[in-house]
Amino acid sequence: MNDLLADLRIVEFSAFVAAPLGGMTMAQLGAEVIRIDPLGGGIDHYRWPVAESGASIYWAGLNKAKRSVALALDRPEGRELAKAIATAPGAGAGIVLTNLPPLPGLDYASLKTARDDMIMLRLIGNRDGSAAVDYTVNAASGFPLVTGPQSEKGGTAPINNVLPAWDVATGLYLSTALLAAERHRTRTGAGQEVVAALADVMLAMVGHLGYVGDVQLNGRSRPPLGNDLYGSFGRDFATADGRRVMIIALTPRQWRALGRATGLSDALAALGPRLGVDLDTEAGRFDARDAIAALVAPWCAARTLAEIATAFAGSGVLWGPFQDFATLVNHDPRCSTANPLFAEIDQPGIGRYLAPGLPLDFSAAPRRPTRPAPLLGEHTDQVLAELLGLSAPAIGRLHDCGIAAGPATPSGTR
Amino acid sequence: MNDLLADLRIVEFSAFVAAPLGGMTMAQLGAEVIRIDPLGGGIDHYRWPVAESGASIYWAGLNKAKRSVALALDRPEGRELAKAIATAPGAGAGIVLTNLPPLPGLDYASLKTARDDMIMLRLIGNRDGSAAVDYTVNAASGFPLVTGPQSEKGGTAPINNVLPAWDVATGLYLSTALLAAERHRTRTGAGQEVVAALADVMLAMVGHLGYVGDVQLNGRSRPPLGNDLYGSFGRDFATADGRRVMIIALTPRQWRALGRATGLSDALAALGPRLGVDLDTEAGRFDARDAIAALVAPWCAARTLAEIATAFAGSGVLWGPFQDFATLVNHDPRCSTANPLFAEIDQPGIGRYLAPGLPLDFSAAPRRPTRPAPLLGEHTDQVLAELLGLSAPAIGRLHDCGIAAGPATPSGTR
Numbered sequence: 001m002n003d004l005l006a007d008l009r010i011v012e013f014s015a016f017v018a019a020p021l022g023g024m025t026m027a028q029l030g031a032e033v034i035r036i037d038p039l040g041g042g043i044d045h046y047r048w049p050v051a052e053s054g055a056s057i058y059w060a061g062l063n064k065a066k067r068s069v070a071l072a073l074d075r076p077e078g079r080e081l082a083k084a085i086a087t088a089p090g091a092g093a094g095i096v097l098t099n100l101p102p103l104p105g106l107d108y109a110s111l112k113t114a115r116d117d118m119i120m121l122r123l124i125g126n127r128d129g130s131a132a133v134d135y136t137v138n139a140a141s142g143f144p145l146v147t148g149p150q151s152e153k154g155g156t157a158p159i160n161n162v163l164p165a166w167d168v169a170t171g172l173y174l175s176t177a178l179l180a181a182e183r184h185r186t187r188t189g190a191g192q193e194v195v196a197a198l199a200d201v202m203l204a205m206v207g208h209l210g211y212v213g214d215v216q217l218n219g220r221s222r223p224p225l226g227n228d229l230y231g232s233f234g235r236d237f238a239t240a241d242g243r244r245v246m247i248i249a250l251t252p253r254q255w256r257a258l259g260r261a262t263g264l265s266d267a268l269a270a271l272g273p274r275l276g277v278d279l280d281t282e283a284g285r286f287d288a289r290d291a292i293a294a295l296v297a298p299w300c301a302a303r304t305l306a307e308i309a310t311a312f313a314g315s316g317v318l319w320g321p322f323q324d325f326a327t328l329v330n331h332d333p334r335c336s337t338a339n340p341l342f343a344e345i346d347q348p349g350i351g352r353y354l355a356p357g358l359p360l361d362f363s364a365a366p367r368r369p370t371r372p373a374p375l376l377g378e379h380t381d382q383v384l385a386e387l388l389g390l391s392a393p394a395i396g397r398l399h400d401c402g403i404a405a406g407p408a409t410p411s412g413t414r
Numbered sequence: 415m416n417d418l419l420a421d422l423r424i425v426e427f428s429a430f431v432a433a434p435l436g437g438m439t440m441a442q443l444g445a446e447v448i449r450i451d452p453l454g455g456g457i458d459h460y461r462w463p464v465a466e467s468g469a470s471i472y473w474a475g476l477n478k479a480k481r482s483v484a485l486a487l488d489r490p491e492g493r494e495l496a497k498a499i500a501t502a503p504g505a506g507a508g509i510v511l512t513n514l515p516p517l518p519g520l521d522y523a524s525l526k527t528a529r530d531d532m533i534m535l536r537l538i539g540n541r542d543g544s545a546a547v548d549y550t551v552n553a554a555s556g557f558p559l560v561t562g563p564q565s566e567k568g569g570t571a572p573i574n575n576v577l578p579a580w581d582v583a584t585g586l587y588l589s590t591a592l593l594a595a596e597r598h599r600t601r602t603g604a605g606q607e608v609v610a611a612l613a614d615v616m617l618a619m620v621g622h623l624g625y626v627g628d629v630q631l632n633g634r635s636r637p638p639l640g641n642d643l644y645g646s647f648g649r650d651f652a653t654a655d656g657r658r659v660m661i662i663a664l665t666p667r668q669w670r671a672l673g674r675a676t677g678l679s680d681a682l683a684a685l686g687p688r689l690g691v692d693l694d695t696e697a698g699r700f701d702a703r704d705a706i707a708a709l710v711a712p713w714c715a716a717r718t719l720a721e722i723a724t725a726f727a728g729s730g731v732l733w734g735p736f737q738d739f740a741t742l743v744n745h746d747p748r749c750s751t752a753n754p755l756f757a758e759i760d761q762p763g764i765g766r767y768l769a770p771g772l773p774l775d776f777s778a779a780p781r782r783p784t785r786p787a788p789l790l791g792e793h794t795d796q797v798l799a800e801l802l803g804l805s806a807p808a809i810g811r812l813h814d815c816g817i818a819a820g821p822a823t824p825s826g827t828r
Contacts (some may be wrong), residue, residue: 060627165582206742207770209472210474211463212739212769214739217767219741232462238555282461321421323553329629330629333625335617339735341617351631356626361609361610364606
């Protein structure tokens with residue numbers, strides 16, 4: 001959290017990962033981000049992982065530092081209020097971020113009738129408007145068929161990423177696009193609609209990383225290589241105490257460090273002439289990867305993780321242990337309040353736990369305390385009063401008519 | 415490509431994925447991005463995949479639309495020129511993006527002496543300054559130990575993502591941060607240094623997605639589930655013709671569509687009472703996933719991919735086929751010039767192939783032709799003349815002294 005974008009107001013109609021992450025990135029940069037949900041919550045309101053109460057740790061994680069407004073978006077009066085909030089005055093306001101099909105009156109053209117300089121960022125699945133989510137986009141990307149060890153694969157055993165990487169990338173493209181569009185508005189007065197297709201983010205990245213060119217120019221694509229790096233040296237090794245470490249040599253410096261730290265310099269150097277490859281190049285180390293690994297593996301297997309860590313400390317070897325989520329959370333000091341990225345927060349309905357802020361340190365914008373996610377509808381009344389100037393009786397009437405709702409029970413459960 | 419940021423100038427000292435992607439995102443938004451490399455190229459200049467000539471398709475992919483300057487950065491005179499380029503006047507200039515250890519005279523403090531409103535974005539590995547790359551950060555994230563099928567895992571068989579997802583996310587955090595810092599400078603006149611640690615990006619995302627809370631609050635973390643979704647229904651299925659499809663039911667609408675399209679509505683509905691779960695909830699479908707899959711699998715196995723595509727067309731089923739890179743490139747119409755994302759470009763030293771532009775459509779900034787990557791040193795002379803006002807003889811002297819270099823042979827090989 002910092003205050004860099006404190007003069008921006010963004011209204012979000014969203015669910016799942018990408019759009020909420022884009023909005024949360026703005027919120028953690030100080031923008032006022034108002035997520036408007038239907039009464040009872042959006043389709044992501046109960047996604048796993050959940051707390052014992054049933055409240056979603058996932059939802060809380062992706063909506064930190066936002067304000068929450070709950071309106072009956074299935075009724076015209078609810079949508080009118082949402083439109084009024086989205087188009088409310090303010091030089092840094094009039095920005096909508098959404099990944100949901102536009103509701104009547106809440107599409108870009110309708111919002112623009114109320115505020116001519118409207119900016120809308122709209123995430124869709126495929127460019128043609130058909131549905132796509134991280135899982136289907138990933139299936140089409142080619143990556144699952146080259147993930148995991150080669151021996152177990154016959155072109156029919158895809159392995160999906162667990163990290164929703166396409167959603168994450170798309171969320172951050174949206175935050176970049178929002179600032180680019182707002183910059184343009186500041187200079188010209190003109191708003192605009194920005195459309196991002198999740199599938200296009202995948203396609204762009206497959207192209208940027210060279211896989212499209214490899215197929216088109218070389219008529220091939222990289223095979224599954226397990227945890228080996230493609231075109232360089234890197235692999236995972238087992239330790240004496242049942243752990244695994246990733247060891248990498250991208251640069252000549254890292255390569256020499258590996259030889260020195262393991263005492264294998266001479267044995268490794270002898271591989272070059274024997275195999276007829278130049279081990280000072282990445283391609284040479286890739287070609288010799290099995291022979292290199294055959295020397296490094298017994299060295300690792302004879303040592304515990306702690307012994308390896310000692311041997312590699314300060315050596316210049318590029319390496320790291322594999323660990324599971326529990327070890328990361330309970331034993332890695334980077335995942336603790338010793339890291340300014342993290343703060344202990346009290347998340348209403350869920351409990352007290354470590355929450356990350358923004359993974360960026362701005363020297364001109366000090367880090368502020370990480371704020372929890374709102375309860376659903378926590379800011380409904382405040383926003384109706386502040387932005388639309390509604391009186392307490394008017395807001396009360398909206399509650400009575402089932403048009404607006406405040407926070408549900410703190411447990412967050414249905 | 416568009417012209418949204420045409421008044422910005424960014425100087426990049428970079429290698430590999432994250433920083434080059436952040437800079438390229440700015441370049442594809444119209445900014446002038448000057449990548450300054452050492453003579454002969456940076457440590458990523460020959461990374462795989464490569465063309466037959468040895469030129470890197472990977473490097474070309476991550477440096478499209480930039481200008482390239484090659485200077486002897488190991489010599490004071492080369493670094494002085496780099497500093498002069500980085501700090502050259504211009505309201506939208508004075509921005510440096512780097513993931514390399516700062517060279518003498520090119521750290522933030524030194525640049526600030528020449529230009530007080532300097533913005534520097536600096537990517538490091540770990541916050542404490544120690545080295546980390548996508549592979550080591552990923553190993554620490556917990557994800558590799560829950561990737562792939564459960565049966566083959568005993569806590570010792572991590573499976574890495576092939577997509578460098580942490581690098582991609584970090585590159586896009588950098589583009590977001592750059593625009594936030596530049597916005598601040600426009601308003602206040604103040605530059606700043608922004609530091610991002612690759613490990614912090616991973617930690618933030620593990621937290622945002624709920625895995626930190628799951629461990630801290632529930633004392634557990636999700637197990638490996640193969641390609642099953644966590645907390646909802648989604649799995650891959652084999653087709654009669656040896657392909658695989660991903661089928662997902664996140665929402666009640668998608669769930670009902672799956673029943674209708676497969677003719678399995680009644681059989682699926684009967685699972686609820688039999689198993690004692692509510693299949694209208696994501697958690698219920700997750701609990702019943704094996705029973706659901708047992709009905710869907712034979713339906714898929716009896717049909718070819720084409721038959722499944724026909725059955726699902728317009729049905730509302732959320733699904734997609736797995737495909738390898740070659741099928742994506744050669745047979746998926748989204749990966750062709752039928753998609754405005756792509757253009758055929760002539761990449762000097764490599765050849766003619768499909769290159770993606772920006773996966774964002776701005777209604778107020780028409781899409782411009784995708785520009786290829788430069789040859790190493792292609793713009794050295796232009797930049798020295800335009801930004802530093804050097805005369806042709808002065809530039810000639812720099813070449814003669816080995817301080818500056820123009821493009822290498824078009825093949826791009828050493």
